[in-house]
Amino acid sequence: MADQFYLENIDEFVTDQNKIVTYKWLSYTLGVHVNQAKQMLYDYVERKRKENSGAQLHVTYLVSGSLLQNGHSCHKVAVVREDELEAVKSKLAVTASIHVYSIQKAMLKDSGPLFNTDYDILKSNLQNCSKFSAIQCAAAVPRAPAESLSSRKFDQSDLPASSETQASELTTNGHGPPASKQVSQQPKGIMGMLVSKAATKPQETNKETKPEAKEITNASSAGGKAPGKANTMSNFFGKAAMNKLKVNLDSEQPVKEEKLVEQPPVSVTEPKLAAPTGLKKSSKKAEPVKTQQKEKKGGKRVELSDDEAKETENMKKKRRRIKLPESDSSEDEVFPDSPETYEAESPSPPPPVFSPPDPLPKELPPIKSSSGESKRKRRRVLKSKTFVDEEGCIVTEKVYESESCTDSEEELKMKTSSVHRPPATAVKKEPREERKGPKKGTAALGRANRQVSITGFFQKK
Amino acid sequence: MTTLTRQDLNFGQVVADVLCEFLEVAVHLILYVREVYPVGIFQKRKKYNVPVQIFTDDIIKAQRNSVICPRPHSPLMSNDSAETSAYMSCHPELNQYIQDTLHCVKPLLEKNDVEKVVVVILDKEHRPVEKFVFEITQPPLLSISSDSLLSHVEQLLRAFILKISVCDAVLDHNPPGCTFTVLVHTREAATRNMEKIQVIKDFPWILADEQDVHMHDPRLIPLKTMTSDILKMQLYVEERAHKSS
Numbered sequence: 068m069a070d071q072f073y074l075e076n077i078d079e080f081v082t083d084q085n086k087i088v089t090y091k092w093l094s095y096t097l098g099v100h101v102n103q104a105k106q107m108l109y110d111y112v113e114r115k116r117k118e119n120s121g122a123q124l125h126v127t128y129l130v131s132g133s134l135l136q137n138g139h140s141c142h143k144v145a146v147v148r149e150d151e152l153e154a155v156k157s158k159l160a161v162t163a164s165i166h167v168y169s170i171q172k173a174m175l176k177d178s179g180p181l182f183n184t185d186y187d188i189l190k191s192n193l194q195n196c197s198k199f200s201a202i203q204c205a206a207a208v209p210r211a212p213a214e215s216l217s218s219r220k221f222d223q224s225d226l227p228a229s230s231e232t233q234a235s236e237l238t239t240n241g242h243g244p245p246a247s248k249q250v251s252q253q254p255k256g257i258m259g260m261l262v263s264k265a266a267t268k269p270q271e272t273n274k275e276t277k278p279e280a281k282e283i284t285n286a287s288s289a290g291g292k293a294p295g296k297a298n299t300m301s302n303f304f305g306k307a308a309m310n311k312l313k314v315n316l317d318s319e320q321p322v323k324e325e326k327l328v329e330q331p332p333v334s335v336t337e338p339k340l341a342a343p344t345g346l347k348k349s350s351k352k353a354e355p356v357k358t359q360q361k362e363k364k365g366g367k368r369v370e371l372s373d374d375e376a377k378e379t380e381n382m383k384k385k386r387r388r389i390k391l392p393e394s395d396s397s398e399d400e401v402f403p404d405s406p407e408t409y410e411a412e413s414p415s416p417p418p419p420v421f422s423p424p425d426p427l428p429k430e431l432p433p434i435k436s437s438s439g440e441s442k443r444k445r446r447r448v449l450k451s452k453t454f455v456d457e458e459g460c461i462v463t464e465k466v467y468e469s470e471s472c473t474d475s476e477e478e479l480k481m482k483t484s485s486v487h488r489p490p491a492t493a494v495k496k497e498p499r500e501e502r503k504g505p506k507k508g509t510a511a512l513g514r515a516n517r518q519v520s521i522t523g524f525f526q527k528k
Numbered sequence: 529m530t531t532l533t534r535q536d537l538n539f540g541q542v543v544a545d546v547l548c549e550f551l552e553v554a555v556h557l558i559l560y561v562r563e564v565y566p567v568g569i570f571q572k573r574k575k576y577n578v579p580v581q582i583f584t585d586d587i588i589k590a591q592r593n594s595v596i597c598p599r600p601h602s603p604l605m606s607n608d609s610a611e612t613s614a615y616m617s618c619h620p621e622l623n624q625y626i627q628d629t630l631h632c633v634k635p636l637l638e639k640n641d642v643e644k645v646v647v648v649i650l651d652k653e654h655r656p657v658e659k660f661v662f663e664i665t666q667p668p669l670l671s672i673s674s675d676s677l678l679s680h681v682e683q684l685l686r687a688f689i690l691k692i693s694v695c696d697a698v699l700d701h702n703p704p705g706c707t708f709t710v711l712v713h714t715r716e717a718a719t720r721n722m723e724k725i726q727v728i729k730d731f732p733w734i735l736a737d738e739q740d741v742h743m744h745d746p747r748l749i750p751l752k753t754m755t756s757d758i759l760k761m762q763l764y765v766e767e768r769a770h771k772s773s
């Protein structure tokens with residue numbers, strides 16, 4: 068039933084929306100098996116060509132087969148434009164498979180947008196990325212984070228060794244020997260590249276069909292690290308004998324990567340090596356940030372206890388339970404004193420700006436949950452306590468005391484403090500508001516609730 | 529929801545940084561896709577988890593007009609851990625030009641003085657052939673409601689990059705020998721601040737000529753719109769109806 072409309076769907080995507088429709092993207096979008104998606108694309112192309120309608124279509128194909136180069140036989144997988152298809156096909160000794168890779172209206176100058184297209188849809192379907200895939204592996208199951216961390220270290224040390232053995236086996240396409248050097252020297256760089264290039268591997272081999280001059284320029288240019296690496300990877304995984312890779316695959320630790328399952332076998336090792344890195348990349352960045360913040364909190368906690376040594380045991384116990392928001396507020400106390408260090412952080416953001424989205428949310432949920440609990444049951448309130456001290460003087464002291472309360476205003480303010488904000492600035496700022504919030508909250512509680520929000524507004528400066 | 533005012537300059541800086549990074553990549557990509565410079569000088573770099581094209585080391589004369597080239601703090605060129613790959617130029621003069629331009633735009637972005645940033649492609653007679661217009665709106669009260677704000681923004685910017693890559697399909701070919709310039713449309717008071725910035729950065733800006741700004745008989749092609757908590761941006765192309773004349 069749904070099949071009947073696929074032609075119209077594809078037509079809409081390609082012609083109206085000017086999208087790049089890859090078979091992978093189509094399979095996720097329409098919820099069909101990849102083979103069916105390939106067939107659909109082929110069908111669409113055939114029909115459109117027959118109709119001879121005005122709209123020009125550009126089609127890319129995935130070609131794979133065995134190739135004889137310098138006496139070595141290797142398996143080649145390439146994404147080629149239509150005009151290069153025949154040329155590439157003729158080079159192959161045995162053509163194992165050809166199918167439509169993508170359809171788009173625009174002539175693509177390079178393979179980047181193809182990867183781009185698949186990236187987002189794959190990311191949003193990460194949990195079931197092999198659902199429509201022709202490649203399945205029962206052993207590929209999600210792994211516990213602790214396991215994957217340790218295996219990542221293992222893989223990193225493993226990579227130079229395996230890459231060297233692989234590189235020696237590589238047949239030429241002019242990039243073999245330098246590629247191997249690059250591979251062994253920069254395993255981390257490659258790991259990083261592998262993460263993002265996992266899906267571009269087939270497309271990277273497309274570079275061969277492009278003018279070689281460009282590749283040589285790229286490889287030799289000073290800034291040619293990146294394309295050099297890309298070529299390295301394409302050589303590494305595209306050219307190397309698949310069998311050898313498969314053997315390595317079996318011998319390496321099982322990886323928490325469903326993603327790799329749906330890639331062609333050649334690229335299996337690649338995401339496998341990459342996946343722990345990729346997945347852990349964000350968490351690795353998370354960890355330094357986390358530890359930093361934890362250290363900060365530890366430091367501030369010490370300060371707190373020094374400053375408010377007169378607090379009762381009761382307070383301390385309660386403090387432990389809600390220590391995360393409290394330490395946030397203490398960080399926040401520091402904030403006005405050191406605005407400059409604060410601002411110095413923000414210019415450094417661009418890499419951290421994009422990496423902390425993961426770390427901070429990981430951290431904030433605990434805050435959220437603890438404050439979520441506390442906001443229902445009790446609340447820290449600044450109260451004046453009058454008592455007689457040892458000298459017989461009457462002393463009035465303002466202390467924070469927990470008070471059970473279900474003030475919605477309070478909850479709101481607590482909520483705001485737990486919402487994620489990109490830089491550390493955010494985390495510091497919100498606790499300040501939260502801390503002042505309770506103060507004003509109690510004061511205004513007696514009055515109408517509306518006034519609380521007005522004072523809240525002034526607080527925010 | 530937390531609301532911030534424009535007073536919260538730190539957050540404004542973040543937005544400005546994000547925008548400048550994006551604009552740098554976008555400008556390079558536009559130059560690559562529209563073949564303003566030979567494709568050989570472009571090199572794949574990473575940005576937002578996808579490939580983009582950047583100029584490489586080659587000798588090219590960069591036209592210096594009344595455009596602002598920003599220099600974002602982000603080490604875009606050398607940052608291998610940035611994800612997406614982009615085609616960026618490796619030509620030092622051109623890169624410097626673009627970076628200086630955006631560097632001067634950044635203070636304007638921080639204060640939300642920028643209405644739009646336009647990348648204009650001019651033909652040999654210095655008449656605009658195509659204009660890539662980035663209309664930028666920053667909400668005065670930035671409300672942050674989502675944990676994954678930046679990854680969401682990243683995703684949206686990635687979509688922009690993708691759209692620029694395929695804009696070939698909807699645009700006619702440009703005549704040979706084109707050059708480019710960047711125009712910034714600011715809100716009223718901004719130009720006073722610009723003078724201060726110019727002196728500091730030694731990169732002069734001038735008011736754009738009418739001929740650079742005005743395009744005869746333009747055709748409007750919308751490319752992409754994005755809305756997020758911190759930023760609203762729209763990209764469209766104004767194209768001259770008859771390009772080679």
